[in-house]
Amino acid sequence: xxxxxxxxxxxxxxxxxxxxxxxxxxxxxxxxxxxxxxxxxxxxxxxxxxxxxxxxxxxxxxxxxxxxxxxxxxxxxxxxxxxxxxxxxxxxxxxxxxxxxxxxxxxxxxxxxxxxxxxxxxxxxxxxxxxxxxxxxxxxxxxxxxxxxxxxxxxxxxxxxxxxxxxxxxxxxxxxxxxxxxxxxxxxxxxxxxxxxxxxxxxxxxxxxxxxxxxxxxxxxxxxxxxxxxxxxxxxxxxxxxxxxxxxxxxxxxxxxxxxxxxxxxxxxxxxxxxxxxxxxxxxxxxxxxx
Amino acid sequence: xxxxxxxxxxxxxxxxxxxxxxxxxxxxxxxxxxxxxxxxxxxxxxxxxxxxxxxxxxxxxxxxxxxxxxxxxxxxxxxxxxxxxxxxxxxxxxxxxxxxxxxxxxxxxxxxxxxxxxxxxxxxxxxxxxxxxxxxxxxxxxxxxxxxxxxxxxxxxxxxxxxxxxxxxxxxxxxxxxxxxxxxxxxxxxxxxxxxxxxxxxxxxxxxxxxxxxxxxxxxxxxxxxxxxxxxxxxxxxxxxxxxxxxxxxxxxxxxxxxxxxxxxx
Numbered sequence: 156x157x158x159x160x161x162x163x164x165x166x167x168x169x170x171x172x173x174x175x176x177x178x179x180x181x182x183x184x185x186x187x188x189x190x191x192x193x194x195x196x197x198x199x200x201x202x203x204x205x206x207x208x209x210x211x212x213x214x215x216x217x218x219x220x221x222x223x224x225x226x227x228x229x230x231x232x233x234x235x236x237x238x239x240x241x242x243x244x245x246x247x248x249x250x251x252x253x254x255x256x257x258x259x260x261x262x263x264x265x266x267x268x269x270x271x272x273x274x275x276x277x278x279x280x281x282x283x284x285x286x287x288x289x290x291x292x293x294x295x296x297x298x299x300x301x302x303x304x305x306x307x308x309x310x311x312x313x314x315x316x317x318x319x320x321x322x323x324x325x326x327x328x329x330x331x332x333x334x335x336x337x338x339x340x341x342x343x344x345x346x347x348x349x350x351x352x353x354x355x356x357x358x359x360x361x362x363x364x365x366x367x368x369x370x371x372x373x374x375x376x377x378x379x380x381x382x383x384x385x386x387x388x389x390x391x392x393x394x395x396x397x398x399x400x401x402x403x404x405x406x407x408x409x410x411x412x413x414x415x416x417x418x419x420x421x422x423x424x425x426x427x428x429x430x431x432x433x434x435x436x437x438x439x440x441x442x443x444x445x446x
Numbered sequence: 447x448x449x450x451x452x453x454x455x456x457x458x459x460x461x462x463x464x465x466x467x468x469x470x471x472x473x474x475x476x477x478x479x480x481x482x483x484x485x486x487x488x489x490x491x492x493x494x495x496x497x498x499x500x501x502x503x504x505x506x507x508x509x510x511x512x513x514x515x516x517x518x519x520x521x522x523x524x525x526x527x528x529x530x531x532x533x534x535x536x537x538x539x540x541x542x543x544x545x546x547x548x549x550x551x552x553x554x555x556x557x558x559x560x561x562x563x564x565x566x567x568x569x570x571x572x573x574x575x576x577x578x579x580x581x582x583x584x585x586x587x588x589x590x591x592x593x594x595x596x597x598x599x600x601x602x603x604x605x606x607x608x609x610x611x612x613x614x615x616x617x618x619x620x621x622x623x624x625x626x627x628x629x630x631x632x633x634x635x636x637x638x639x640x641x642x643x644x645x646x647x648x649x650x651x652x653x654x655x656x657x658x659x660x661x662x663x664x665x666x667x668x669x670x671x672x673x674x675x676x677x678x679x680x681x682x683x684x685x686x687x688x689x690x691x692x693x694x695x696x697x698x699x700x701x702x703x704x705x706x707x708x709x710x711x712x
Contacts, residue, residue: 176538223582230581242575248568252542252588271546272588274629275617281573287628305628336514337537 156382158389158431161352162188165197165317168217172258172313172348173201174320174341175393178227178401180333181206182321182354184389187434189215190427200313202254202340204393205409208234211244212419213427220247220313222254226406227394233413249278249310255340257313262346269307279308318348321390322375323398324367325355325383331375334368335396345379356398358385388435404445405438463688465641466491466710467696468660469600471688472639474498476596477551482506483593484516484536484544486552490701490709492598492639493523495553497700498692510536522700545585548632551594554586556638558611559597561654561674563618563635563647565590566611573613583615590616591625594634600709602640604673619652641710642668644685649677658685 162185165171171189175181186206189197190213197215201207203224210216212234224235238244249257252272260268269288279285287306292298320341322331331353333341345351353375359366364373389395392402392409412422425437473495477485485496485507497520500507511517515532536544544550557580558566567586571577589595595616599606614621622633638645643659655677659668661684669676688696696706 221582223584225581231579236579239569239576239579245574248573248583250583250587251585252545255539255542270588271591271628271632272585274587274591275614275621275625275633276583276587276590277568277573277614278583278587279625281613301631302628304626305631306626307628336535339538 172315184386208232211238258343261312273308315348328361329377329380466706565616568613586615
């Protein structure tokens with residue numbers, strides 16, 4: 156499968172979940188392909204990083220579901236700030252743990268799961284459709300007196316039309332492996348979605364992932380995926396440890412292009428109005444020019 | 447986030463403790479007698495505080511490497527990742543297991559904080575179209591109703607200590623009470639440390655009280671820099687000075703490059 160074939164399965168108005176966390180292990184090759192597509196009006200569900208920033212800056216996004224959009228070493232993605240302050244995108248802003256709970260509910264095919272996270276905060280005010288739930292065990296053998304009268308947030312399932320995640324390795328059958336220290340919530344994004352796509356630094360033959368790293372790192376099974384794509388450098392400029400770290404200088408160039416029409420036009424022409432090979436060529440040229 | 451800083455008056459004796467160092471031990475005090483829990487400091491000075499606590503009076507504290515592991519010991523801030531000694535995995539998903547088990551005391555920053563400890567990290571102005579987009583609620587709502595929570599505000603002013611925050615991220619006492627026993631059961635906002643003093647909520651209605659003012663700061667100065675009426679005890683002590691051992695740790699071990707002075711001007 157190719158990145159463009161993945162994007163051809165997307166439709167305007169869809170709800171798209173994107174794995175990774177902040178500026179770590181984002182499926183940026185697919186994000187770039189969405190940026191140069193004609194898709195619009197997407198709802199993006201993510202522990203947001205430059206994936207969300209880029210999609211907002213290219214006008215692809217109607218709504219974002221999440222608790223933040225960060226570049227990690229830069230606490231707030233400035234493209235996100237620009238989009239929000241211009242009122243260009245709406246947001247369902249929820250606590251990070253509520254988000255986790257919502258993905259889990261969707262992956263387990265439940266309408267909601269209870270959580271304490273969110274109680275007392277304005278997350279409940281700015282999302283007036285969120286409701287609370289009381290334990291049905293107010294008496295009887297399962298009653299917990301200390302929870303008598305306690306209400307919890309009924310976090311609704313975050314159901315996705317499509318999930319996009321980036322792994323270090325995948326195999327031809329659709330299993331995938333995370334060789335870095337954190338798998339983040341990627342399995343839950345895949346579980347919450349109708350159509351599930353994994354991009355990977357390298358795709359190996361079925362049965363060969365254990366040559367790449369430990370079995371315990373293969374936490375995405377073929378039961379959870381519909382397609383894999385080999386995209387070397389596919390997470391650039393986010394971190395994809397241990398294959399490569401975050402490209403901090405490129406990320407600064409990205410951040411500096413926010414809110415400046417000329418700088419953004421130049422960035423877009425150089426890095427986004429080209430295909431994935433053209434992108435990586437431009438990144439290489441940039442490194443050469445800096446020498 | 448607002449970057450304006452108050453003019454601070456620190457001791458003129460350059461060998462004496464700086465305001466940043468007083469703040470660091472004030473932060474450390476938040477973790478005194480904490481036992482074996484995860485300390486999650488945000489900001490340079492809270493990071494120093496948690497390390498001082500671990501290296502002195504709270505040796506069982508556990509610190510993360512900021513990525514996906516728990517660290518052995520309390521290495522200097524800015525230690526390169528490849529020199530850290532890790533003792534276990536602590537992936538983001540595991541962090542939520544810790545948060546919801548209650549075995550954690552976080553010290554978050556606050557772009558705004560109010561009289562009963564509501565904190566805002568999300569946005570200033572209308573949430574639908576903010577005047578200023580901040581970093582977002584992050585994990586603050588869940589943190590504040592699941593485990594001990596404290597705050598660090600390096601720029602105490604009427605713009606940060608406000609009558610009412612624009613978007614409650616971490617829940618304070620009044621909002622937790624209004625949400626009922628599900629919210630109050632584990633809600634425990636402990637202290638607010640600012641560049642001017644230390645504040646708590648040990649009052650009948652959980653209104654913010656001055657616990658101590660940093661040396662060189664007056665109660666009037668603190669009240670003038672606060673956008674609501676603070677509870678002022680009859681006797682307001684001065685925040686304690688770092689011990690010689692703590693100063694040695696700060697200056698020679700944990701922060702020899704004085705990164706603390708970038709957060710609070712010496």
